[in-house]
Amino acid sequence: MSIDNVASAKANSNIEQPFAALGLKPDEYERIKEILGRRPTSSELAMYSVMWSEHCSYKSSKVHLRQFGSKVPANDSMLVGIGENAGVVDIGDGWAVTFKVESHNHPSYVEPYQGAATGVGGIVRDIISMGARPVAVMDPLRFGAPDHPDTRRVVNGIVAGIGGYGNCLGLPNIGGELIFDPSYQGNPLVNALCVGTMKHEDIHLAKASGVGNAVILYGARTGGDGIGGVSVLASETFDADGPAKRPSVQVGDPFMEKLLIECTLEVLHAGLVEGIQDLGGAGISCATSELASNGEGGMHVWLDRVLLRDSTLSPEEILMSESQERMCAVVEPNKVDAFLDVCRKWDIEAVVIGEVNSSGRLTVDWHGEQIVDVPPRSVAHDGPVYERPLARPTWMDARQADAPTPERLARPTTAAQVRETLLLMVAAPNLASKTWVTSQYDRYVRGNTVLAQPEDSGMIRVDEVTGRGIAVSTDCNARFAALDPYRGAQLAFAESYRNVAITGARPLAVTNCLNFGSPEDAGVMWQFEQAVTGLADACLDMGTPVTGGNVSFYNQTGDVAIHPTPVIGVLGVIGDVANRTGMEWKTAGESIYVLGVTRDELAGSEWAHEIHGHLGGLPPVLDLNVEKALAEVLIQGSQDGVLSAAHDVADGGLAQAFIEMALRADRGATISIPANIDPFVFMWSESASRAVVVVPEHHEQALASLCSGHGVVATRVGSVDDSSELIFSGVYGESVKATIDELRSTSEAVLPALFG
Amino acid sequence: MSSRIGVVTFPGSLDDRDAIRAVTLAGAEAVSLWHADATLQGVDAVVLPGGFSYGDYLRCGAIARFAPVMEPLIKAARDGMPVLGICNGFQILCESHLLPGALTRNDHLHFICRDQRLQITNTTSAWTSNFDMNQEIVVPLKNGEGGFVADERTLDQLEGEGRVIARYLEVNPNGSRRDIAGICNEAGNVVGLMPHPEHAVEALTGPTVDGLGFFTSVLKSLVDNGKVLA
Amino acid sequence: MAIVVVDVALKPEILDPQGRAVQGALGRLGLHGVTDVRQGKQFVLTIDGEVTADKLDEIKKIAETLLSNPVIEDFTVEVKA
Amino acid sequence: MAIVVVDVALKPEILDPQGRAVQGALGRLGLHGVTDVRQGKQFVLTIDGEVTADKLDEIKKIAETLLSNPVIEDFTVEVKA
């Protein structure tokens, strides 16, 4: 088999190359020729095509994402910002935290179990490659209609895959989201978040410095998985009788990843590593070009040394393979043996595949022939950047005008109808108990989980001596983003921020996973630009920098895109996790307050969706100053021990918030609906910036002064009791009652009936 | 001199840290043992922790059972040293034939993580002597293959000899025969338990602190048996 | 009554972590010379009545859609008795 | 080079929840007349060199101690090529 090498690329420069089949545009191909001063070899073409893909180069999103860098708020907690594998935040006492969320949407539709499993695996490697020990995962998920015949397959596979991988790795699952909407039918969203902790001195970066240092590839062997389009190159054009089309599905090996975590942390802590990089999308191409261009700028690789699972792989395929559970480290020559010893201890194969040099070039040899000779930056960072056309979709006006007024959408107007609505809403798949899913995940492993489902945020104790800890939440109501992507992204951020503050943790940093349709659709691009701008503006206002994230485009079937879904993750810090506020109201006689203002805001609400299948109008208004004031009350209230419970108000409004608190506590309460508001609006409006808090009598004064000090409206609405009933009084002149048992059995039956 | 309790780490062990924390909170000195070392470093008792040794590939515990550390451990267990196998550790003890029966795929086919109510039904084993007979406790349970099976004769024998040390209450979470959550060997020094007492040792992170009883029990039995001084 | 056996195996190019772990254990237990181990699934179906050509087609269809995932697995169907 | 196939099946008296779940699904997919489904494992070992009688004994021993758990499983060993 003859290999296309640099010499032959120079010698015969005009052969036809399948750049279009690899997803490169003619002008991108011309640009590569210009960079190299000749045609690329087949291996170079393969490298550029994957590294310049949307997934790796952010070519459509880059111009917008820049806002996260240009609108950074003054916040001195950011130790490593956007651009590295994951951002790093200072949480005090010498501790640092890194967290990031990433999508694995399309693979999870094709092969739900493995797609979701490898999604978890990928984000965990990003966290390890910063030098951190992964300590928790979260899984924001979105599926098509609950009763669609294909949803069962997708839900069961994805949930089992996330559990199968995360449980086996020993990472507690501390939260996530579970949302059903027909817009995700052929495009389920699997976003996976991982948090890691480390001491400041353990932070590591992906760069290949030190001329003469060895480049070591370790972990799983390289196989033919996840190669996708590159097989066109390898099998059809360059070698007609070559291997069959490679599988594009990757299979995960969580056991190998667990060993990889332990092995990597051991070599890092032993001071054996100069630079480190995980292998994810674009495999060795990405790892070598990124390491080289972030370091001294030169690297030579002997590609034939890579350990293979399948000996028939071509060099192009090896460069592109997305085989899971691999890492790449840069190690000083005199430390290579020690490094390999640690690998042996953990039963991990490792091999020196390259060397750092000062050539300024990334060169790759295959059995003595040079097959790649490129400037590494041109591969890793100088990909094309597009200013894609944007246009506000013409249907936006009609959608926003279609407000859910009482004339358009019938509302309950009697106590009997309110009770009927209450039971229907409890059984809505988006509001029902998530236990069927979360009980498939280990939330206890590592013994530091302070809060997990169904709490508003996950909370992990970082320091077992001082009790210092972190809280993380992810949120997005994509229907709000569909009604107004700018405000929708801000509302998602505000909800996530609030969920962290509810627990008593102070929000510090933001990550995001921006799931959208095709960037080649001007309407989608407009939604994207609006969402990014909304988020960046909000982060600037609230003083929380974006430390990283991920963009997933092309989530659409034919012309129909998913709802724009900017999932926002917020990380907060708490000085002592013993001070956390949970959502469980524990003590009879304590007072229940609603903080914030409830308006007639039902556009995009769960009620409009579940009862009427309606999506129209303008999403709830958001005043970030109000949000910030509310957060201060919640954080201060936790520190001072004023609050005995607190819970966020979002999907399903106050009715849902009270129900969730009652179910958590297995204890009833009586809520008197204030006279100045319509009972239906009080119960199901989804106005922003609200929380339910519970205080013992001797702290009511303290709560009042906290709230007035921050300008937060507090309304006492009732008290916790010893009963097993939730009672709403003042509902159109009557009381509406539901027993906890009835609420629980209704809520808990929904998911098992659909998917069990 | 305080008791020294070993906690074995196999490739894929996950709850080893938690077991060490529990042992320490109970007042013993925890000693980390490595699967590839054929020594127990002179410890007084051993915990085989939960997790997915060797990824639970093949069968849970089947590969770990052949680890070098298991050789001295099996011998010491036969000579009366207290050994507690939690979840994956229980599976390893069954695969090693230190305990009868086997653990099979949960009957509902899902991994399950829940706060589980248990009844303690033996107060003479090395790991349960600090509980009261029929005491009810709540500890986390998390497993994919936790259904205890054995033939009828073995089950009758276990029950007849009082060797069922804990049973599931309210919900049988995995289809275990006769609601069995844990058993011990004839001598009572080797105990296997599917639920995770090491996750119920601190109010902050566990549903209760009921799990501590298993670890304080072994300290007491070590003193009672004259293995360590009080 | 007939017995139909469906064997499902990962495609050769797909990673088989279980097989790999078993292979490692075989070596440690002293069984040498095993160059590869693949772990698959076997379904043994007991069928009422005769397995006609139509019935077999039905079973093959099920093997392809339910018992295996053609993206990563191959299968064989064999009528035993 | 030889291929040795080891089939491992749950003993008939042991409940097989996976087999039962598959049987239920078969019914829902319209394949009727399946009175029982059992799910087992299959190990395909590639052996360097010839499988002598001694080698086969070694493999049987491994099948009994490592590849199956005699408390709940039966196994068969077959040399394929």
Ligand SMILES: Nc1ncnc2c1ncn2[C@@H]1O[C@H](COP(=O)(O)OP(=O)(O)O)[C@@H](O)[C@H]1O
């Ligand atoms: N939506 C986003 N917001 C902020 N940063 C982003 C976003 N998308 C990507 N990034 C950042 O761009 C960099 C490259 O991302 P990516 O290629 O996904 O990293 P990796 O390949 O290591 O997972 C990372 O630092 C990532 O955090």
Ligand SMILES: [Mg+2]
């Ligand atoms: Mg990365």
